[in-house]
Amino acid sequence: MTSMRNPVPTAARPAVADVAGEPAVRVTGLGHSYPGQPRPVLHDVSFTAADGELLTIVGPSGTGKSTLLRCLAGLLRPDQGEVCVLGEPVCGVPAGLSMVFQDYSRSLFPWMRVGRNVEFPLRATGVPAAERRERTAESLAAVGLEDARRKYPWQLSGGMQQRVAIARALACRPRILLMDEPFASVDAQTRADLEDLTLAVRDRFGMTILVVTHDIDESVYLSDRVIVLSRPPATVAEQVSVDLPAPRDQITTRSDPRFVHLRTDVAAHIRGDRAS
Numbered sequence: 001m002t003s004m005r006n007p008v009p010t011a012a013r014p015a016v017a018d019v020a021g022e023p024a025v026r027v028t029g030l031g032h033s034y035p036g037q038p039r040p041v042l043h044d045v046s047f048t049a050a051d052g053e054l055l056t057i058v059g060p061s062g063t064g065k066s067t068l069l070r071c072l073a074g075l076l077r078p079d080q081g082e083v084c085v086l087g088e089p090v091c092g093v094p095a096g097l098s099m100v101f102q103d104y105s106r107s108l109f110p111w112m113r114v115g116r117n118v119e120f121p122l123r124a125t126g127v128p129a130a131e132r133r134e135r136t137a138e139s140l141a142a143v144g145l146e147d148a149r150r151k152y153p154w155q156l157s158g159g160m161q162q163r164v165a166i167a168r169a170l171a172c173r174p175r176i177l178l179m180d181e182p183f184a185s186v187d188a189q190t191r192a193d194l195e196d197l198t199l200a201v202r203d204r205f206g207m208t209i210l211v212v213t214h215d216i217d218e219s220v221y222l223s224d225r226v227i228v229l230s231r232p233p234a235t236v237a238e239q240v241s242v243d244l245p246a247p248r249d250q251i252t253t254r255s256d257p258r259f260v261h262l263r264t265d266v267a268a269h270i271r272g273d274r275a276s
């Protein structure tokens, strides 16, 4: 497999507002119900993410993790509360925010070569051709796919396709990256590589990353903080700070006794065995 340890571009970020003293993401009293459903999915969800922080969001199956992420991305309008991204209330997809979905096969266009896929959002936002080429090359290099530019997505493995999806998000130079179960559809080794790629990207860009995952070990390995959602209607049951040293390493970090303690703690909070 191509090396994933290539440098991630430290490129200029899009011009987005920064409101002094505001966290990168602020969620206040968020509630959401789907039409026709007997009860709300989310109820009074509140938390913040600091600039450069990596948060994971975990919780029981079907509790509203993806719904929460879609509210943050401006894809769903909550019926209660407020989401602020970079100090601005969200009422549409915020500038400076990109999202990576679980299903890369549906998020990439099969009829476009990899390079075209990566530059697609840049074309849509009117980035000039020379800069599009530069950003596409940088982003593909960042995920170890510099040689795949002229291939079609269906000529790549699942893990490589997800790296293309990550490269496409990086090409937008986001301040905030949302990832919805991004590694759920790849094998264990590729998953570990993509986890390390995510940490490398965060370190290089200093971007704020929020990851929804079902995998408790992954949540502890990646996080500065784990947000545990309760059963529906979901609220924040617990926030677990992860004080494991950096840089993290798949072998050393996961065999650290503190890692084992933290994963047990998160698992207990998901099951509702442990009071806040």
Ligand SMILES: Nc1ncnc2c1ncn2[C@@H]1O[C@H](COP(=O)(O)OP(=O)(O)OP(=O)(O)O)[C@@H](O)[C@H]1O
Residues within 6 Å of the ligand: 034, 035, 037, 041, 059, 060, 061, 062, 063, 064, 065, 066, 067, 068
């Ligand atoms: N578009 C929709 N219309 C109606 N109900 C929906 C819609 N999307 C999700 N739901 C319901 O909202 C609840 C939360 O779904 P969501 O996908 O946000 O949970 P999740 O925690 O991400 O799930 P999982 O753990 O299975 O990935 C579920 O009961 C789901 O059936």
